[in-house]
Amino acid sequence: MSSTTRRSVLAALSSAAVVATAGCSSIRADDPPAGSLRFVNDDDVPHTITMGVTGVGDEPGDGTGTVDGDPVVPPAQRNLTAGTSIEPGESSTYESVFTEPVWYAVRFTVDGREPENQTGVTAFRPSPTDSAAGNTLAGKIYESGEFSWVVSSTDDAGSFGE
Structure with a gap:
């Protein structure tokens, strides 16, 4: 390999590394803000996923998907519901769904049914x-067709920022 070709290859690899690094930082900058809700379907068939708030509290309760306390929140936050039909391999994110600094009791359904073993409550x-x-x-919804909820942290405090 001549030195000109070697330099061209090295320059191309350096450019690719810079582009890959830039891509990583832009992904991090696109984190949804705190309080966002996301629906993900990694299965190979379409599904309908719904989420409903069943209560709000000052702290998590003793039971799975329960909360304790009676904080003051707008009525709409006590009765939140959201849902979508989602194609295989797709996801949908909704920002600023949960707007209060409280604990929410949440119940998910998939295709109109509650997932087994209380995996749809949190x-x-x-x-x-x-x-x-x-x-x-x-x-x-995972590739296996199983459902789970996922809590992710985000550096974007959204409306909770000071």
């Missing part, structure tokens, strides 16, 4: 607690 807090990071909630 208690979720979107606002930052001990750190600056907030949380997002996702309802996810």
Whole structure:
């Protein structure tokens, strides 16, 4: 290989590395804000996923997907519902769904049915607690067709930022 060709290859690889690094940082910058809701379908068939708030509280309760306390929140936050029909391999994100710094009792359904073994219920807090990071909630259908909820942290505190 001549030195000119070697330099061309090295220059191309350097450019690719810069582009790959830039892509990683832009993905991080696109984190949804705290309080966002996401639906994900990694299965090979379409599904309908719904989420409903069954209660709000000051803290998580003793039971799965329960909360304790009676915080003051707008009525709309006590009765939140959202749903979507989602194609295979697709996802949908909705920002600022959960707007209050409380615990939400949440129940998911898939195709009109509750997932088995209470995998569709959780208690979720979107606002930052001990750190600056907030949380997002996702309802996810895996390649196996199994459902689970997923809580992810985000550096974007959204409306919870100071």
